[in-house]
Amino acid sequence: MRCPYCGGSDTQVKDSRPSEDGAAIRRRRVCPDCAGRFTTFERVQLRELIVLKRSGKRVPFDRDKLQRSIDVALRKRPVEPERIERLVSGITRQLESGGEAEIASEAIGELVMEGLKGLDDVAYVRFASVYKNFREAKDFEALLGTLGEAAAPAEAAPPRPRRGARARP
Structure with a gap:
């Protein structure tokens, strides 16, 4: 070295x-x-991965670049470094074990968005705004609407009775 x-x-x-x-x-x-x-x-490293960019260019997969893009989305967010490392390692393992030597950059972006959605909603919106190239406020509204729909069923559930409370006839 x-x-x-x-x-x-x-x-x-x-x-x-x-x-x-x-x-x-x-x-x-x-x-x-x-x-x-x-x-x-x-x-x-299970295999050498090649990323196929939207422009048609082929570049070697760079784990550090993946880490940096996730770090940017999570900047100043209260997420433990271990959870971030697990996300990066999980995405990398998933790509390496996928069976394909060439991976579309869109597929990597979708995996990152899926992982960030489970980790931190703000980071998810940050990453999505860059990845999906948001141009107007309505793009954010549409994305936030999908986040709200996922949370709505849990909020609409009836309140659970307290422990030891008897149901009244």
């Missing part, structure tokens, strides 16, 4: 431990040339 500070190729591993619920290995490294310290992660 090359040192990111001086470019030296002979770095030493000082500490290794499991990370991300055992899905990765975290390694602390040190460069003997410049004494720089840095961290690397080692993950299982």
Whole structure:
């Protein structure tokens, strides 16, 4: 592993431990040339994935880019980093085990939206507004309407009787 500070190729591993619920290995490294310290992660990669963009361009799948886009949607939201990491790892595993070497960027976007919808409604709306290229306020209203419909059945349920309360005839 090359040192990111001086470019030296002979770095030493000082500490290794499991990370991300055992899905990765975290390694602390040190460069003997410049004494720089840095961290690397080692993950299982089932296959090399190619993302097919809307423009027709093909680019290699980048887990870090997926992580960054989810982080932007979740900026300043009260979501634990472990839950975010589980979402990114879950989407990546789902893509790798899907059987296809080429994946449409739309499919990745839909998986992210589905994951964010279960994680944080505000982040879901943020991501959807960029992903679906919202142009007007009515685009937001339509999306918020779908969120409201999902929550409406739970709100319309009759109140449950208190424990120990008897039903009156």
